[in-house]
Amino acid sequence: MKRYFSRKVFIYILTFFLAVTIDWLVPRFMPGNPVQNMLSRASIQSDAAEVMRGYYTKAFGLDVPLWQQYLNFWQAIFHGDLGVSVYMFPEKVTNVIFRAVPYDLALLVPSVLLSWIAGNKFGAFAARSRWLDNTILPITYLLRATPYMWLAILMAWSLGIVWGIFPISGAYSFSMQPSFSFAFLVSFLRHWFLPFASLFIVQFGGWAIGMRNMIIYELEEDYSHYLESLGAPRSLVRKYAFRNAMLPQITGLALRLGQVVAGALATEIVFSYPGIGYLLLQAINNQDYFLIQGCFLFIVIGVLLANFIIDVVYVIVDPRTRQGMEGT
């Protein structure tokens, strides 16, 4: 067990190391001078530009040797210092990111969790009912095969533009400031609904189909046949099949939760929803290298952490992995 985890931790650390290195390399080896690029994009007056040029040159540490630059980058990371954003100068990258995160969480955590619960329930149910299997499931397949972008745009267009039921841009009305007032909450929820619903629908289909197929597969497994041969009632056979079919779904859920920090790029673009995905797009459009670096780093850490949690959860729920660990 200990060996298993120390090996895993080693792999995670190695991955993190590589990811950070790539994150550091990219702006440095991109064609052109990043500082110059930023300044021309930012198009500010020459005296301010001079201040910024000084700041950035120093921040990038382009005057010291490469290995020194690299070490400095690591040092900054451990101090939680991701630099300053160009595009929202002079705000710190960390602040900009942390301001976007709540929107991602509000959008993705409910959509992931609710679609997971509902999808699994529905999938397990469909595996049992020929009628559902023949009617609703094909619709689910259709939904899943639909490109997400297309679905989101269709929803935004029909419910937002044609019928005007929901607003389709931003996280709350432009005329408001975030506060804990009722009016703000209503505005927030109205803006939240379409992106949430579009995410829910596509994910629901995925979970439902996965669950249904897994259950049908488990019901054909040898242990199910053995139970049936010994006259176990359907409820017991189903219970075992359901439990075992849940294992890959749990992994899937953990993986999805890990990606939450990456935001939902397509959703946030279609609905101009200010999460990490949207932020990343802005950063790229504005060649805001520090912000790009920051977003990537944040996403990498989130995905790695989530994967590590999956590994731990899996060891708890599936005895087979435990055996594998002792065997190696």
Added chain:
Amino acid sequence: MALKTDDLRVYYQTLKGDVKALDGASFTLEDGEIMGLAGESGCGKSTLAKSLILLKPPMKYVEGRVRLDGEELPIWDDEKMNSFRYKNVSIIPQYAMNAMNPTRKIGKMVKELLKSRGISPGEKRDELEHRLDLVDLTRDVLSMYPIELSGGMKQRMVMVISSLLDPSLLMADEITSALDVSTQKAVSEMLVEFRDKDFIKSLIFITHDISILYQIADSITVMYAGKLVERAPTEEITGRPLHPYTKLLISSLPKIGAKYTEEKLEGIPGKPPELLEPPEGCRFKNRCPKKEEECDEEPPFREVSPGHKVACWKVKKDVS
């Protein structure tokens, strides 16, 4: 008599048509008898066993009757059959290595299984432990997951589970094929002991290793391409095999203790017929050295001397 099947026919439904995997099996099994069931891979041994306990699609009941301890077994009716399963008929399936739910501790699985059959697990606890002792398993296995057991241990565990309710008929399908030679013998002898101790009344022992049958079976039944071709007491069939197929089968065994596998059977030229559209008449005719015109008609499975039945035109009653 414990078991009597009468012209049992069970096919597999496939897109290409019915696979006639069990085509008219009639035999009786006495109380306390251990019947060895042998034959090449694909001849329908497992189909016979499965039809007596869990006949579900793609398997299709065609015709035939089965009586167990004087009572009719409703094998075609999944619901009605359920009360007989485990309590009267039980099976150690061919896939015994994977028969236990991988994510449940074995003891817990047994408990849940018993409970689901309306039996209090507490009542069976002592018996369960007693039988674990008999098959050389420690009680710890109950708190283990199947994956923590070796192949032989799993095999013995499934043996204990399958026979726990003292079924009248137990079918052991290919229980030795995944084990090494010494374990094979031990496991087979444990089943004999189960019979001797009256845990089970009679046993159908399906195997590829006909030599194991010499040691444990009271009688041997040979199948070929979905049909029973010969059935007789063990000494009789090994000493005086009558059906050309049985003869080849036994003579192709290098010596007692060796295992026959499909490769060794290639000593018999040709291949078994397609069961989707089997030829008319004797199904062995395309490989039979003694084939004659009459073999185009199906030979009846008839008694040629007391307790010895053969399905071959060339075997006459007066053979001595």
